[in-house]
Amino acid sequence: MFFNSLEFAIFLPVVFILYWFVFNKNLTYQNILLLVASYFFYAYWDYRFLALLFFSTCLDFFSGLQIESAKSQRMRTFWMWLSVLVNLSFLGVFKYYNFFAASFADLLGEFGVKTDLWTLKIILPVGISFYTFHGLSYILDIYKQRITPTKNFVDYAVFVSFFPLLVAGPIERATHLLPQIEKPRNFSLAVAKDGLRQILWGLFKKIVIADTCAEYANAAFNNPLDHSGSTHLVGAVFFAFQIYCDFSGYSDIALGCARLFGIELLRNFAFPYFSRDIAEFWRRWHISLSKWFRDYLYFPLGGSKGGTWMKIRNTFIIFLVSGFWHGANWTFIVWGALNAFYFLPLMILDRNRDNLDIVAVGRTLPTLKDFLNIAVTFLLTVFAWIFFRANSIHHAFQYIGEMFSKSMFSVPEQLSTVRWEILCVLIAFLMTIEWFGRENRYGIETTFLKKPAVLRWGFYYLIITMMFIFSGKEQQFIYFQF
Amino acid sequence: MKQFLKRLVIFFIIFFIIDKCFIVVRNVSAGFEADKRLEQIINKQIDAKILVFGSSRGARNVIAQQITDSLGKKAFNLSYPGSNIEFHDYLLEQTLKFNPKPETVILVVDGAFELPELASIKFRYDRLFPLVKYEPVRETLVEKGIKNKVMMKLFVLHQLNLNNFLVYKKKFSSIDTVFNDGSMPVSFQSPKFSGYYDATTHNYSIASEDKIKLAAFISFIDRCNKNNIQLILAFPPNYFHSPQASSDRLESLAAGKASFMFYDSSRKEFRDPAYYFDYSHLTRKGAVIFTEEIISFLKKH
Numbered sequence: 001m002f003f004n005s006l007e008f009a010i011f012l013p014v015v016f017i018l019y020w021f022v023f024n025k026n027l028t029y030q031n032i033l034l035l036v037a038s039y040f041f042y043a044y045w046d047y048r049f050l051a052l053l054f055f056s057t058c059l060d061f062f063s064g065l066q067i068e069s070a071k072s073q074r075m076r077t078f079w080m081w082l083s084v085l086v087n088l089s090f091l092g093v094f095k096y097y098n099f100f101a102a103s104f105a106d107l108l109g110e111f112g113v114k115t116d117l118w119t120l121k122i123i124l125p126v127g128i129s130f131y132t133f134h135g136l137s138y139i140l141d142i143y144k145q146r147i148t149p150t151k152n153f154v155d156y157a158v159f160v161s162f163f164p165l166l167v168a169g170p171i172e173r174a175t176h177l178l179p180q181i182e183k184p185r186n187f188s189l190a191v192a193k194d195g196l197r198q199i200l201w202g203l204f205k206k207i208v209i210a211d212t213c214a215e216y217a218n219a220a221f222n223n224p225l226d227h228s229g230s231t232h233l234v235g236a237v238f239f240a241f242q243i244y245c246d247f248s249g250y251s252d253i254a255l256g257c258a259r260l261f262g263i264e265l266l267r268n269f270a271f272p273y274f275s276r277d278i279a280e281f282w283r284r285w286h287i288s289l290s291k292w293f294r295d296y297l298y299f300p301l302g303g304s305k306g307g308t309w310m311k312i313r314n315t316f317i318i319f320l321v322s323g324f325w326h327g328a329n330w331t332f333i334v335w336g337a338l339n340a341f342y343f344l345p346l347m348i349l350d351r352n353r354d355n356l357d358i359v360a361v362g363r364t365l366p367t368l369k370d371f372l373n374i375a376v377t378f379l380l381t382v383f384a385w386i387f388f389r390a391n392s393i394h395h396a397f398q399y400i401g402e403m404f405s406k407s408m409f410s411v412p413e414q415l416s417t418v419r420w421e422i423l424c425v426l427i428a429f430l431m432t433i434e435w436f437g438r439e440n441r442y443g444i445e446t447t448f449l450k451k452p453a454v455l456r457w458g459f460y461y462l463i464i465t466m467m468f469i470f471s472g473k474e475q476q477f478i479y480f481q482f
Numbered sequence: 483m484k485q486f487l488k489r490l491v492i493f494f495i496i497f498f499i500i501d502k503c504f505i506v507v508r509n510v511s512a513g514f515e516a517d518k519r520l521e522q523i524i525n526k527q528i529d530a531k532i533l534v535f536g537s538s539r540g541a542r543n544v545i546a547q548q549i550t551d552s553l554g555k556k557a558f559n560l561s562y563p564g565s566n567i568e569f570h571d572y573l574l575e576q577t578l579k580f581n582p583k584p585e586t587v588i589l590v591v592d593g594a595f596e597l598p599e600l601a602s603i604k605f606r607y608d609r610l611f612p613l614v615k616y617e618p619v620r621e622t623l624v625e626k627g628i629k630n631k632v633m634m635k636l637f638v639l640h641q642l643n644l645n646n647f648l649v650y651k652k653k654f655s656s657i658d659t660v661f662n663d664g665s666m667p668v669s670f671q672s673p674k675f676s677g678y679y680d681a682t683t684h685n686y687s688i689a690s691e692d693k694i695k696l697a698a699f700i701s702f703i704d705r706c707n708k709n710n711i712q713l714i715l716a717f718p719p720n721y722f723h724s725p726q727a728s729s730d731r732l733e734s735l736a737a738g739k740a741s742f743m744f745y746d747s748s749r750k751e752f753r754d755p756a757y758y759f760d761y762s763h764l765t766r767k768g769a770v771i772f773t774e775e776i777i778s779f780l781k782k783h
Contacts, residue, residue, distance in 0.1 A: 006630055006632060006633060020483055021483075187483045187486075189483075189485060189486050192486050193486070193489075196490075219601035220601075222599065222601065223599075223600070223601055226600075226601070226602075415601050415602075417607060417608050417643075417644075418644060422644065457493065457496070460493075461496075461497060461500060464497065465639060468637060468639035468640050468642070469639065469642055469643055469644055469646075469647070470643070470644070471629075471640065472628050472629075472643075
């Protein structure tokens, strides 16, 4: 059940009405409803993996209780490691086994040893990377005594499987989400309206921008030898917008849906393409994952407290692991490494925290310096996305080679049903709205909010009309595969 | 809470009313199109004994009027530039559904590009959307998974796409003029055509074939077979080396259910760049020669 499907358009109002009209008097019933709805939502993808989700939930719930009640530090450590290792084993088997088996066979092949590939035909359970990280953060926080475990299984199961975040995040923390699940929630008109606005903006980004850009980017990437350099460049730029609008669009819908149920999820995106350097970009892109790695990997490794070499080592570890988290392919690892290289000069020169504020705050336009910094950061990001999108390292270099050819300055080809010029206009529309909304949590949070209802509703109708016009085949969200 | 639902209902009622205003856009968009061939199919206006299907190679390399004049049987060209076999099969299906059955169908194949996945030839949805006022077109969009049936019934906007909003009278350009016989020959050369013959040998890989195209190719052959229509798969000339393996592959898929007509590679005209618009299309004078070859093939068979 995609967020942009008719099924979800029926599912959401049904759950919403049951939640606020039928079960509104009792928190336990509300949470049971959320749990049942979440499991139904997940089963709609693939019911076979419900058992895995349920087992993972049970393991972390009981491990959490055991850590809390353990009489010795050794037993606390035992339960923590049991949960961490079992969770990572699931992730390893389902997501990384084939990658390691194939890479190992390739390595042996380099030494002339031929091996049969022991790869398995494994389907990746939807959202496994996300709910595994939810569980890990819960266990690690209990172990570090940042939280006490919940004794209510339903509450914990809702924390892990709450349907808006189940398949592609944001990666929540127990410290943030569990207290909200445990406390009674009251309906707020302002919050619900805000939630709907955010859902609308997320759907616009997904349907109008991401899916339209995808058609062009797919055509450019699928046949890299057939197109001109300029077509490759446009394809790479469109992929940058595809992945941004796809994932941030998903996050907006998730946050908006959660708000309809009186729950606030962690913010995942903060207008990353307005970043003035790579460090700022990573503070604004997939924030919940960056913070997860910062808290549970970077800090335990020593963070930036040590010397320069330690900082460099830790930075590389974080980016490589982050790349690897996205998928079992060398392309993701190179993408991570490339971002580490971008980040490194800033860190060595101690300039990685230069841009903590919002660009051009209180002003309409950025300064020339800010504008150039934004443009350079964006182009660096686009270059890195080529590795992220490519099927293999060879494919990425082939693409880059074709891009930087003589035909880079020719007129790009038309590869999709929507002309690339029209796509550029749509992207300009998106970026203009987001630029003026950059001080808020999402693009249209305050757009026309203080204007007459006619203007405000007219704007919403315009967005919905565009969604209808550009809607085509339902496209899966990219991050579902992670 | 009630206020929230009340506002939501009002919002959707207004949207529902606005949506219905777009019926005007839906109903007028067909009138702005220059190429009327698909509309003619749906309106039962195709009455030809010989039909030509294909992509731009079919459109530019075969002159239907020449066949009509020579054989005394009406021929019509239903080839669409940029279209793939899935689209050709769709056109044939619609033609048979609404029009008299032709005696002969000529499918001008794209050689090595017929079955592999290729961005430049696709199902021409852009040709369908201006015609969404017609029920069969809407049904196709649903069948192909482009639009949702329920949503289409509920919202007019869901029936539309960007093409419907290009509400101005379209005109043919020099490269895509559709003549009365449906053919689109050109009398000039592409400025990008250097006239250099590319003799590079390319391998043909069955693994590169697209499953949807493969199924459509077989469906096209079966459709002709079931309706007792003579099917000719025509291979036009190219100004580059085309792998033999691709035509062998198409022949094996046809399994004797179609006749194969290959251009005469010994003709000096087909080795002369002056007869080519670009590497894969002939100019009008080249198309006249290739059409002559088709005519003699039809006479013999």
